[in-house]
Amino acid sequence: MTTPLRSTMETRTKYTKPINNRPDEWKVEQGLAAYKLPIIDQSGKSVFFVAPPAEAPVTKNEKAIRAVGDRSKLFAREKPGWTGYVEWEDYPEKKAKAHEILISQTFAPCPDFQWGPIPPTNPVLPGDDFKSWHTALDKSITPNSLHFVRNHGGIPLIDERKFELKLDGFVKSPKTYTMKDLMDESVFPQMERTITMQCSGTRRIEQISMYAGQGDEVPQAPWAEGAIGTARYKGISLKRLIKDCGGLINNAKHLELYGVETYVKDLNVGNYVVSVPWSKVKSNEVILAWEMNGEPLPKIHGFPLRVIVMGYIGARSVKWLYRIKAIKSPSMAPVQSREYLYFNQQMGKYNQRPMDGIQIQEMPVSSAIMSPWQNQVIMHSGKIRCKGWAYSGGGRWPERVELSADGGFNWYAVPEEKLSKKGKWTWRTWDIDLPCDVEGWIEIVCRCWDNSLNTQPLNVRAAWNWGLHVTSSAHRIKIYSVNKTHKLTQQKLAQFKEHGIPLAPLTRYDPVPGVTDQDIEKYQEAHPRDVDE
Structure with a gap:
């Protein structure tokens, strides 16, 4: 018996320039709905689009399933007190019958959490x-x-x-x-x-x-x-x-x-x-x-x-x-x-074989920033409090944790007293007050060195693999830095407070009174926009 398809067969259409835009074209074009994108086949003289298949209704061949036998007897519990246990490995014939039942019906496709909608949890x-x-x-x-x-x-x-x-x-x-x-x-x-x-x-x-x-x-x-x-x-x-x-x-x-x-x-x-x-x-x-x-x-x-x-x-x-x-x-x-x-980065959906992948056993050195979170606004007075973990598998341990507030150009080591105790098989949690003078968007980066001087590649591209396993690259988060030691920032925050204007979220627009037309004119007189010929 052949495995039934969960969706309709692929549709290939010769490319023709569309007359009208589709309603969701801007999202598809920008990769915001990439699960709807067709594959473009340019391998021949003509260009073809291979569209994602439409979902087929879930089917069930009841006759074929009944022919396999009584499931309550075929897959009966073998041991009292072992709820949820079916022994498969000792019974190849039982596995074969289960396979027959599974291929006699179709199932809803697995959710796409990469290009499809992201769940709330x-x-x-x-x-x-x-x-x-x-x-x-x-x-x-x-x-x-x-x-x-x-x-x-x-x-x-x-x-x-x-x-x-x-x-x-x-x-x-x-x-x-x-x-x-x-x-x-x-x-x-x-x-x-x-x-x-x-x-x-x-x-x-x-x-x-x-x-x-x-x-x-x-x-x-x-x-x-x-x-x-x-x-x-x-x-x-x-x-x-x-x-x-x-x-x-x-x-x-x-x-x-x-x-x-x-x-x-x-x-x-x-x-x-x-x-x-x-x-x-x-x-x-x-x-x-x-x-x-x-x-x-x-x-x-x-x-x-x-x-x-x-x-x-x-x-x-x-x-x-x-x-x-x-x-x-x-x-x-x-x-x-x-x-x-x-897998090697050139291995993917259309050419991968299991034997081309390395079986993952020991975990490499890794670390992560657990606070603050991605895209968070942090108000501070010159230092940003960061917390996280560092770990290395195989009996190695984190020896040093470093953070950067400028994308990985300058690094600050976490003080030893801010690292938890070393252990051969355990992580080390850490915290640091990371120096930062910047106002605006910054990228905080964290990396770890273990006792064998293994460290993390600085970019996730170096860690990417088709199976999406072992993200061992340095951890990067983008946050918006609000440095309250800066005079202009102090003045602006005071205006928000005076007029009862909410500070969050960052992207919300509210008119903030404070700078008058006279202030702008006075500035332009002192610092003209034009130049004399």
């Missing part, structure tokens, strides 16, 4: 439940309620008393563990670590603002600076569990991690599966955690058990862990082999 994606912004700027630890959340499906509800974890594959003695087994300190010494977790999509909006990229539902979400958080996790080292199973055999070099979530990629169904190398595990840098900030893992963060991979992108820290499998090579599951890839 940041962002709202059907089926996703996460919070990208947080306000824990003065804390090294992000409270659970403010820690960012990223899901790839629904939230499973698992009864801890009925939970079990299977460890199999290329280990000497495969075993299954209950939570009670895992928490037995006489067998497995417990460990606590403070870990910063960062999504590879942090600051993606900056890439989108420059150039559009991958149009899949999740990667093109316009996330900003908040998809990062730091928490203290308690659990055991995965290395200890491998040792309890007798160690690896048959030259196994990777550990495949299975999450309960049902994951759909290209209408193929599976569980959420990724892998990490054994070298990472044997360094005690992979935790099986059941506690977050002194509390049991919240359900949305993976209760009862999740993986924490220190210094890696958040996508490798699998939630709702139920299986670990020792394998020889990186996982072929789509999340590992087809997603979270970093």
Whole structure:
């Protein structure tokens, strides 16, 4: 069975000069409605327009779906107390039947948050439940309620008393563990670590603002600076569990991690599966955690058990862990082999292949300004208070944070006492009173140097990639500086106050009395506009 189209076939029309302008032409022409733009094909003797297809109605082949079988039996819950869990990876025939059901119907297209309308929240994606912004700027630890959340499906509800974890594959003695087994300190010494977790999509909006990229539902979400958080996790080292199973055999070099979530990629169904190398595990840098900030893992963060991979992108820290499998090579599951890839800038929609991308594991050095915000007006007396975070993955740490108020020409280092404590696996939050004498628009830039002298490229163009991952460039924001030490500014602000004229927003026009015609004439007499012949 072939996959049905979600919209009508492409329409190619020979170019003819239009007689009348379309009503929304100014928006389309200026790229404000780029999702309506046709592709221009200039490859032949004639020029053709390839218009975006009109949306086709959603269809459903009920007969074909019924022919697959009774879904309540085909995809029945296998384990009591495991709501939301369907085992896919052990049953290829079940995955095939799910695929048949999916391709027997069409679905509404994923929302376009790059060229289409932007949602009021940041962002709202059907089926996703996460919070990208947080306000824990003065804390090294992000409270659970403010820690960012990223899901790839629904939230499973698992009864801890009925939970079990299977460890199999290329280990000497495969075993299954209950939570009670895992928490037995006489067998497995417990460990606590403070870990910063960062999504590879942090600051993606900056890439989108420059150039559009991958149009899949999740990667093109316009996330900003908040998809990062730091928490203290308690659990055991995965290395200890491998040792309890007798160690690896048959030259196994990777550990495949299975999450309960049902994951759909290209209408193929599976569980959420990724892998990490054994070298990472044997360094005690992979935790099986059941506690977050002194509390049991919240359900949305993976209760009862999740993986924490220190210094890696958040996508490798699998939630709702139920299986670990020792394998020889990186996982072929789509999340590992087809997603979270970093492409060369000449790779895009019409020529990309998964093997051309680098699998993203360790996060590079990065930083962000969390206050003030883009396009904000800041009144100050010569210094602008800025706050933010800096981070480097792979066990490296921020050594210096620098800010510039002139677009990156002159840099000021954040004083050491204004940086939070160093940690091998954690961010450093910071604040600085940034010198600024300017009146008007300025660009504040932030960059970080880690302990290996890695730093950030100064422009987002250097970081842009088709998958819109890892915005590691220096963070730039534009703000409007109002310097109250300037005499003219003081006088003008006094006039606003005297006449009860609101200061905000910047773009609102209000007549402000103060300068008379006589004032202008007096100035022109002293400083003539004309010159003598």
